[in-house]
Amino acid sequence: MTQTHQKRTLLTVVTEAAIEESLISDLDKLGVGGYTVTDARGRGSRGIRDAAWKEAANIRIEVICNRVLAESVVSYLQTHYYANYAMVSFIQDVEILRPEKF
Amino acid sequence: MTQTHQKRTLLTVVTEAAIEESLISDLDKLGVGGYTVTDARGRGSRGIRDAAWKEAANIRIEVICNRVLAESVVSYLQTHYYANYAMVSFIQDVEILRPEKF
Amino acid sequence: MTQTHQKRTLLTVVTEAAIEESLISDLDKLGVGGYTVTDARGRGSRGIRDAAWKEAANIRIEVICNRVLAESVVSYLQTHYYANYAMVSFIQDVEILRPEKF
Numbered sequence A, B, C: 001m002t003q004t005h006q007k008r009t010l011l012t013v014v015t016e017a018a019i020e021e022s023l024i025s026d027l028d029k030l031g032v033g034g035y036t037v038t039d040a041r042g043r044g045s046r047g048i049r050d051a052a053w054k055e056a057a058n059i060r061i062e063v064i065c066n067r068v069l070a071e072s073v074v075s076y077l078q079t080h081y082y083a084n085y086a087m088v089s090f091i092q093d094v095e096i097l098r099p100e101k102f
Helices: A017-029 A067-080 B017-029 B067-080 C017-029 C067-080
Strands: A006-016 A035-043 A056-065 A087-096 B006-016 B035-043 B056-065 B087-096 C006-016 C035-043 C056-065 C087-096
Touching: A006 A017, A006 A067, A006 C087, A017 A035, A017 A056, A017 A067, A035 C056, A056 A067, A056 B035, A067 A087, A087 B006, B006 B017, B006 B067, B017 B035, B017 B056, B017 B067, B056 B067, B056 C035, B067 B087, B087 C006, C006 C017, C006 C067, C017 C035, C017 C056, C017 C067, C056 C067, C067 C087
Parallel strands: none
Antiparallel strands: A006 A056, A006 A087, A035 A056, A035 B035, A035 C035, A087 B087, A087 C087, B006 B056, B006 B087, B035 B056, B035 C035, B087 C087, C006 C056, C006 C087, C035 C056
């Protein structure tokens, strides 16, 4: 089993539920092969306007991929979404036991 | 893009759904500027009584902040909630690409 | 507070909602004392057939335990579920402040 331990990158994106379809479509175009979406709610500052943001319908999208793809996705999101939507992305190293799938 | 990579702390709190309002209010007072809540269900031991705990309505709260604030929140939760509520908190380092928001 | 910081392992399993009951029962037999389940949806490749998998009802199970148990669970899942179900498992180090519970 040990030999199949491999590092991957977990990318988590928390954003407005309203843009789920657009975002999933973009992830697909960027080469993301799989994702998990959970419904959430939250509060935070919104976009560059930094105005107060009431608790709102959010989604939490998780992607397991390699670091290069994760960073490229975040870079795309930053350019195309951050100014206009409440969005937070973060990256973590994780270990998986089924590297052939990613 | 690389220059905006920064380390932050992800604090995750899993607890009873019934105390969501009280907990969010406390997070706000402690200086937490944003959070994400997802509905969950789970099973575990409960509080210091350590009695068996049936699967129950839970919430999962995530906060991205700096480590000092994360530890101060956990310390507060430990003092004010752990004895009487089913609650688990854990902390992880994450990388973000939009440090100016936190 | 510092003295109670301890490393634990966070095991996350994302899989088909249909097998929740079976999976929870297996986790219990493997010695997992608590877990959190959230409903999710997702898309990815499925099992060894690696066929395209449409967005489907998923669950996301989280377990905080020690690394030995986490790896033993993943090994079990790999043997008993990976061939026939869409399932992804990953492991991360986390810090907790209540080590006596795990």
